[in-house]
Amino acid sequence: MSNLLRALRAVLWSFIGLGGRRADAERRTSQVGILPLIGVAVVMVLLLIAGLITLAHFAAGT
Template sequence: MSNFMGAVRAVLWSFIGLGGRRADADKRTSQVGILPLIGVALVVVLLLIAGLIALARFAAGT
């Protein structure tokens, strides 16, 4: 579970700057591995896109 949370923090830091200093982010990314980072990043991007689509549909009234 800590690897998963480390991957989430690393992805969020790279997307929007949350999660601490640059040195901490570099350490987290080296500890987690590349495949979990890619997986978490894809999920975050898909959630962002789904949220934007839902917001657009709500704003359009359909």
């Protein structure tokens, strides 16, 4: 599995709070590295915010 997919998987699992045991989380983090995790997390947060803004825009009917 590529480094980017590992980072994406670790970030998604941490976002929903189902990371499993602490040892598993540390293993995933050590395999990927901290900088790719931070980058993927920032992108995911921005996508989440953009999605919420778009949803609010359509719900308001403007």
